[in-house]
Amino acid sequence: MKVDVEYLEFMWPMRHFLITCGDIRKGSNIIAVSFCMPVSKRPPLLACAIGRATYSYELITGTKEFVVNVPAAALKAGIYYCGFHSGRDVDKFKETGLTPKPARAVRVAVIDECVAHMECKVEQEIEAGDKSLIVGEVVEAYADEAIVKGEREVDYAKGDFPRKVYGTRFGPA
Template sequence: MPKQALDLRQAHRLLSPGPVTLLTSQYRGQPNVMTVAWAAPVSLDPSLIGVAIHPGRLTHEFVAKSEQFVLNVPHLEIITATHRCGILSGRDGDKFATAGLTMELATEVDPPLIAECVAHIECGVVERVRLGDHDFFVGQPLAISADDQAFDGFWKTDDEVGHILHHLGADRYAALAKSYRVKGEQG
């Protein structure tokens, strides 16, 4: 299969689509939300999740100062709200209200959960590393929850509630809509 050389700055696009998340943060009682595509598991034992945030973002300031964040997993029904949280700044107003998202109390951290999302990972920051033009915050999950109509240990892709979003770049998204099992293999 012939391949074409690409601009090196497109490497991250080859690793997409990863699940897009809505990262909530809070500092001094002020909540904020930002769309994040650059989040990934980095360890199983202990469970650690990493997220890359540009230092110019209000979310960066809030996560750095509070050392807490929540990764909320949106689904197809809130694609417009999800995108809106990535193109607006919390410095310019209440993104929750603008996007039509509902805040709920988290169980272990101060930043809110987003009621319309199908899963939540509440994290405490354990490390921060400067990598190029972003900081990589490593969070340890303190509580996780998911809608059982969307997730039962695996995403239920046959049900629309389980159609989680993946960011392809700019204003392009995909939804996880079908899963496959390899026959005769377990892992």
């Protein structure tokens, strides 16, 4: 017998990413994002679903640039901080202690503690429900040399279905 479920529940576990946005000269923000996927190899495109009510949506659609930073599991506390606070209220770099560094090709900070970085320019926006699918062309992609050479293994940040956030059949949080 099969029973009805929340569709999202069966798409986890998902990798967590930290997306940086905002003009580095004016102020940078970080948003935790799990709805992020590759789209095209040539040209290199990826897509992220970003809530239109977030501060990050405002920054990404304003500058038309963002960076997908890949965190290891050790950064979990920072990921959750960035995922449960808004840059409208707090400076997430300051509060998490993460280090902003200039990017190569965009005016958005990268997170130094992350192991890989995909610098993107917004190519397309598709409104979809409560989010917008932001399609970005990857203009630069780079990672820690030891990982690329296979000398270091990484436990990437990922998580199970966050019942408290998305689940309706689990009762109140």
